[in-house]
Amino acid sequence: MQTIRLAVIPGDGIGPEVVPQGLRVLEAAAALHGGLRLQCREFPWNCAYHLRHGAMMPPDGLRTLADFDAVFLGAVGHPDVPDHVSLWGLLIPIRRTFEQYVNLRPVRLLRGVTSPLAGRGPGDIDFVVVRENTEGEYSSMGGRVHEGTPHEVAAQISHFSRMGVDRVVRYALDLAERRRGELTVATKSNGIVHTMPFWDEVARAAAAERPGVHVRFAHVDALAAYFVTRPHTFDVVVASNLFGDILTDLGAAIVGSVGIAPSANLNPERRFPSLFEPVHGSAPDIAGQGIANPIGQIWTAKMLLDFFGAGEIGALVLRAVEDVMAAGVRTPDLGGRATTVEVGDAVVDRLRHAV
Numbered sequence: 001m002q003t004i005r006l007a008v009i010p011g012d013g014i015g016p017e018v019v020p021q022g023l024r025v026l027e028a029a030a031a032l033h034g035g036l037r038l039q040c041r042e043f044p045w046n047c048a049y050h051l052r053h054g055a056m057m058p059p060d061g062l063r064t065l066a067d068f069d070a071v072f073l074g075a076v077g078h079p080d081v082p083d084h085v086s087l088w089g090l091l092i093p094i095r096r097t098f099e100q101y102v103n104l105r106p107v108r109l110l111r112g113v114t115s116p117l118a119g120r121g122p123g124d125i126d127f128v129v130v131r132e133n134t135e136g137e138y139s140s141m142g143g144r145v146h147e148g149t150p151h152e153v154a155a156q157i158s159h160f161s162r163m164g165v166d167r168v169v170r171y172a173l174d175l176a177e178r179r180r181g182e183l184t185v186a187t188k189s190n191g192i193v194h195t196m197p198f199w200d201e202v203a204r205a206a207a208a209e210r211p212g213v214h215v216r217f218a219h220v221d222a223l224a225a226y227f228v229t230r231p232h233t234f235d236v237v238v239a240s241n242l243f244g245d246i247l248t249d250l251g252a253a254i255v256g257s258v259g260i261a262p263s264a265n266l267n268p269e270r271r272f273p274s275l276f277e278p279v280h281g282s283a284p285d286i287a288g289q290g291i292a293n294p295i296g297q298i299w300t301a302k303m304l305l306d307f308f309g310a311g312e313i314g315a316l317v318l319r320a321v322e323d324v325m326a327a328g329v330r331t332p333d334l335g336g337r338a339t340t341v342e343v344g345d346a347v348v349d350r351l352r353h354a355v
Contacts (some may be wrong), residue, residue, distance in 0.1 A: 001037055004308055007068040007273070008042040012086075013282025014292035014340075015074020021344030022072065022297035025317060028348045029305060033313045039234060041068075047078035047086050056089030061354040062097050071275040074297065075282035090142070091275075096134050098272035100265035101164065102171050103131035103244060104301055104303070105279060107231075107251035110260070110318075112325025113334060117228065117254055121321075123256055127234035130172040130180070131244025133265055135164045136195075136239045160195045160240070165202040171268060172238035173206060176213045182235035183207070186219045186243045199240060252279055257333045259293030262300040264307060272319070276304045290339045295321055298347055320350040 008023065010016040023040065030036040032271075043064075045057040058064075064073060071094065076086050094100070109115050109125040117125075141157035169185070176183040185203045189196035200217060207215040218226065220243045226233070227250050237249055252261035261279035278296030286292055298321060305314035324346040330336025331343060338346075 001035055003037045003039055005069045006040045007065050007071045008040050009073045011074040011076045012046045012078045012283045013075055013287040016341050017292045018294040018297040019074040021294035022301045024344055024348050026301045028351045029313045029317055033310055047081040050081050068273050070273050073277040077282040083258055095265050099267050101134045102266040103133035104264045105129045105248040111322040113256040120234050125231045128236050129244055129248050130238045132168040132241050133158045136241030156345055158195050165199055165221045169203045169206045169238055172236050173210045176236040180235040181213050183213050183215045184237045186220045186223050186239035187217050188220050211323055216324055234328045259333045260295040262296055262303055264303040276300045292340050294340050294344050295335050316354045320347050323350050
C-alpha cells in the first residue's frame with residue numbers, strides 16, 4: 001500500500017470550492033487503484049490568514065510542508081492583499097525552497113469542449129509546456145531609487161543560471177523522447193541580448209546530446225501566433241519563467257477555458273515535495289456562487305496521480321472528465337449550467353463506474 005502524505009491548501013476565492021472536488025476525485029481514484037492511500041492535512045494559509053497575522057503562512061510553514069510528499073493548492077489572491085504580497089508570501093517560497101524547477105502545463109483539447117479556434121477538435125491540440133519555475137524573469141533582485149521624483153527608476157534583474165537552464169531543458173528533452181520526439185524552445189534572443197542568447201546556448205548544448213529529438217527555436221512573439229494558427233504542430237515546448245507563464249494562459253484559452261487548465265510544480269528528483277495547482281486564479285468575482293469550474297483542479301489531481309506512478313488511474317480520471325463534459329455537464333464558463341458540485345458529482349460517479 002502506497003501512502004501519499006498530502007498537504008492541502010484551499011487558499012482564496014474559488015479555491016475552497018474546487019479543492020474539495022479535486023480531493024473527492026483523488027479519493028475515488030485511490031479506491032479504484034486499491035494500492036493507494038491518501039493522508040491529508042489541511043492548512044488555512046491564504047489572504048485572510050495574512051490579514052489576521054501579517055503573513056501568508058507561519059514562520060515554520062515551509063518546515064511543516066517539507067514533511068509531506070506533495071501539496072495540493074487551490075488558488076491564492078484577494079483584492080484586500082496586493083498580488084505581489086500574496087504570491088511572494090506563499091507560492092513563490094514553496095516553489096523555490098523545494099526546488100520545484102519544472103512547472104508542467106498540458107495544453108490539450110478535451111472531448112466535450114469546443115475550442116475558440118475554428119475547425120479544431122479533440123486530438124488536434126495536444127502538447128505540453130515545460131516552464132522554468134525558479135529563476136528567470138521572476139526575480140526579487142532589483143529595486144527603485146529616487147522614488148516620487150521625475151528621476152525615479154525601477155530595475156528588475158532577470159536571473160538565469162547555467163544549472164537552471166540546463167536542468168529544465170533536459171527535463172523537456174526527456175519528456176519529448178517519451179512523447180512524439182519534438183521540442184520547441186521559446187526564446188527572444190533578437191531583442192533580449194544577454195539572458196536569451198545564454199538560454200539558447202545552454203539549450204543547444206543539451207539538445208546536441210539528444211539526436212533522437214527534433215529541436216527548433218522560436219521567438220516567443222511568433223510562438224504566441226503559432227499557438228493560434230498551428231497548434232497541431234507542437235509536442236513539447238520549453239520556456240523561461242515569464243514566457244512560459246504567458247504562453248500557457250494563451251494555451252488554456254485555445255482549449256476552451258482557463259478553468260480547465262492544470263499544472264504541476266515538480267521537484268523531479270523528489271528530494272522535496274511537489275505542488276499541484278490549477279492554472280486559474282482565485283476569481284473573487286465568482287467566489288461563493290457555486291459556479292467555479294472544478295476541472296482544472298481535478299485534472300491537477302490526475303497529474304498528481306501520474307507523478308506518483310498511478311498513471312493508469314490518472315488516465316481513467318481524465319477519461320471520466322471527458323465523458324462528463326461530452327455528456328453536457330459543464331459549468332457556465334464552458335457554456336453549461338452545472339454547478340461546481342454537480343460537475344464533481346458527475347466525474348466521481350463516472351470514475352466509480354470506469355471498470
